[in-house]
Amino acid sequence: MFEVREYPLTDDVAYLPNGWAYKVDMLVKSTDVPEGMNGFQVGRKSVAAVLSDLSTKGVKPIFMMLSFAFQTGITNAYITEILNGIKQLASKYKMILVGGDVNKANDTVIDCIIAGKYKKKVLRSGARIGDSVYVAGDFGLTTIGLDYLLNKKPIVNEKLKSYALKAVYEPDPPVNFNIEVINTGYVSASMDSSDGLAYTLNEIAQQSNVKIVINNFPMSEEIKKLIESEGRDPLNDSLYGGEEYQMVFTFNQEKDFLLNKLAKKHNVKVFKIGKVENGNGVFLSNGKKIEKKGWVFNF
Amino acid sequence: MFEVREYPLTDDVAYLPNGWAYKVDMLVKSTDVPEGMNGFQVGRKSVAAVLSDLSTKGVKPIFMMLSFAFQTGITNAYITEILNGIKQLASKYKMILVGGDVNKANDTVIDCIIAGKYKKKVLRSGARIGDSVYVAGDFGLTTIGLDYLLNKKPIVNEKLKSYALKAVYEPDPPVNFNIEVINTGYVSASMDSSDGLAYTLNEIAQQSNVKIVINNFPMSEEIKKLIESEGRDPLNDSLYGGEEYQMVFTFNQEKDFLLNKLAKKHNVKVFKIGKVENGNGVFLSNGKKIEKKGWVFNF
Numbered sequence: 001m002f003e004v005r006e007y008p009l010t011d012d013v014a015y016l017p018n019g020w021a022y023k024v025d026m027l028v029k030s031t032d033v034p035e036g037m038n039g040f041q042v043g044r045k046s047v048a049a050v051l052s053d054l055s056t057k058g059v060k061p062i063f064m065m066l067s068f069a070f071q072t073g074i075t076n077a078y079i080t081e082i083l084n085g086i087k088q089l090a091s092k093y094k095m096i097l098v099g100g101d102v103n104k105a106n107d108t109v110i111d112c113i114i115a116g117k118y119k120k121k122v123l124r125s126g127a128r129i130g131d132s133v134y135v136a137g138d139f140g141l142t143t144i145g146l147d148y149l150l151n152k153k154p155i156v157n158e159k160l161k162s163y164a165l166k167a168v169y170e171p172d173p174p175v176n177f178n179i180e181v182i183n184t185g186y187v188s189a190s191m192d193s194s195d196g197l198a199y200t201l202n203e204i205a206q207q208s209n210v211k212i213v214i215n216n217f218p219m220s221e222e223i224k225k226l227i228e229s230e231g232r233d234p235l236n237d238s239l240y241g242g243e244e245y246q247m248v249f250t251f252n253q254e255k256d257f258l259l260n261k262l263a264k265k266h267n268v269k270v271f272k273i274g275k276v277e278n279g280n281g282v283f284l285s286n287g288k289k290i291e292k293k294g295w296v297f298n299f
Numbered sequence: 300m301f302e303v304r305e306y307p308l309t310d311d312v313a314y315l316p317n318g319w320a321y322k323v324d325m326l327v328k329s330t331d332v333p334e335g336m337n338g339f340q341v342g343r344k345s346v347a348a349v350l351s352d353l354s355t356k357g358v359k360p361i362f363m364m365l366s367f368a369f370q371t372g373i374t375n376a377y378i379t380e381i382l383n384g385i386k387q388l389a390s391k392y393k394m395i396l397v398g399g400d401v402n403k404a405n406d407t408v409i410d411c412i413i414a415g416k417y418k419k420k421v422l423r424s425g426a427r428i429g430d431s432v433y434v435a436g437d438f439g440l441t442t443i444g445l446d447y448l449l450n451k452k453p454i455v456n457e458k459l460k461s462y463a464l465k466a467v468y469e470p471d472p473p474v475n476f477n478i479e480v481i482n483t484g485y486v487s488a489s490m491d492s493s494d495g496l497a498y499t500l501n502e503i504a505q506q507s508n509v510k511i512v513i514n515n516f517p518m519s520e521e522i523k524k525l526i527e528s529e530g531r532d533p534l535n536d537s538l539y540g541g542e543e544y545q546m547v548f549t550f551n552q553e554k555d556f557l558l559n560k561l562a563k564k565h566n567v568k569v570f571k572i573g574k575v576e577n578g579n580g581v582f583l584s585n586g587k588k589i590e591k592k593g594w595v596f597n598f
């Protein structure tokens with residue numbers, strides 16, 4: 001409907017030719033906030049979602065704007081909690097607040113706009129045959145946490161329960177790690193996984209016109225065992241979840257050592273989960289197709 | 300709560316040191332949309348409000364982002380109308396859409412973010428003794444229109460009714476005129492009047508630490524007579540309204556001819572309504588104080 005030209009609206013952030021990039025994300029209480037999430041976590045999540053998208057595309061956050069709509073009846077204490085959650089991440093990444101707006105509405109809404117600078121653009125469409133496929137962070141935990149919160153599915157193991165709830169309530173994208181990884185120059189495609197891993201992998205494969213073959217679990221051995229101990233399928237939980245706010249990317253396999261160095265430096269877990277091949281679609285190494293679907297949550 | 304340093308959050312737009320400026324404004328259906336306003340007008344208003352703020356500060360709009368929340372049950376036809384309204388102003392001012400977000404909520408919300416470039420900064424605080432005080436456009440019409448829509452106060456004259464409703468439904472800030480006026484370099488203070496003229500004048504007087512004396516009506520003779528014919532007070536209607544989205548500004552009185560030239564070029568009405576003097580507060584020339592109050596509308 002508008003002129004878009006060099007700014008592809010289909011990708012995750014708006015890269016402008018002058019080295020700046022922008023991202024906006026709206027958090028809506030009635031649809032994005034699961035039961036039990038407190039105000040601090042709500043505010044924090046509204047910023048974390050944008051930081052995940054930006055850093056996954058190599059953009060260093062610089063300044064932010066915030067538009068709020070507060071539901072009638074909301075308390076000042078709750079608003080303060082939201083602001084404290086926002087402030088935590090704004091301070092952590094030294095972002096400057098330059099503007100905003102405050103309104104009343106029939107829902108509570110936080111629209112977070114962040115601008116930053118990039119050195120290298122990375123699109124969804126650049127995956128190259130021969131690259132390795134990586135994820136940062138454990139996948140599967142948000143699926144289990146949301147299953148517990150939304151569907152009342154019990155989690156027997158207390159450790160897993162605490163990991164799973166933390167993953168849902170306090171998504172923590174490794175912003176500086178993500179940016180450094182992109183700036184190595186060896187990431188050919190990357191995307192934030194908030195729509196689910198199966199969806200994200202299919203999106204990269206489609207846009208890059210390649211085949212992706214998955215041959216490893218996107219989680220630590222510890223988490224895998226904990227998930228199995230619940231009688232759940234770790235692969236299914238990691239593929240068809242969402243809300244992880246972690247980076248899924250393809251990387252030059254001859255430069256793996258650089259990635260491992262950065263992971264160590266930033267204390268971030270990375271998992272090599274597959275490879276890019278000639279063809280189309282996303283498959284397990286046993287040939288089973290991974291469909292392009294996420295788990296649509298309705299809070 | 301955040302570092303703000305050179306970006307004063309108390310002013311209308313965020314001027315960044317690199318020549319870019321930003322403004323965000325959230326339109327909420329349940330509080331910003333009066334009865335009878337159609338989808339096209341809703342979309343249009345969400346952009347007009349931001350354009351008014353930016354152009355009043357000399358910022359030429361360049362690109363935009365849009366975050367939407369749509370209320371459950373909203374029709375596709377209504378969404379299309381909203382987008383068409385947005386598109387009208389985006390096309391008129393050749394803005395490029397670079398990003399956005401779409402959500403579901405218990406209200407319909409449009410958060411419009413526009414970035415643009417400025418040559419000269421104009422704050423609320425720069426009014427100088429001896430300057431003339433100006434407004435662009437007729438004031439008073441939105442007060443009458445909103446009184447009709449919200450309080451069912453009849454408007455007898457059909458011409459006035461159509462002017463008043465158009466002022467409410469289709470605010471039309473003269474963007475290019477505003478920017479050219481600022482770029483003359485003779486505007487010492489300016490502010491968008493969406494909070495009402497009395498409020499705006501008081502804000503400029505306070506921030507500039509000057510007295511403003513009002514000695515003329517901020518409307519054409521035609522509008523003044525039409526308002527009087529309804530048994531209403533044109534001065535009261537023009538001072539204590541709001542939602543005009545017009546520029547209120549102080550201008551070097553020796554350069555009035557430049558302003559009149561621009562008004563003619565852009566076919567915009569300007570009214571010299573008063574002068575800046577030594578002292579404090581806002582007064583009529585008969586000495587009556589104009590209080591800092593707007594009309595708070597509750598739709």
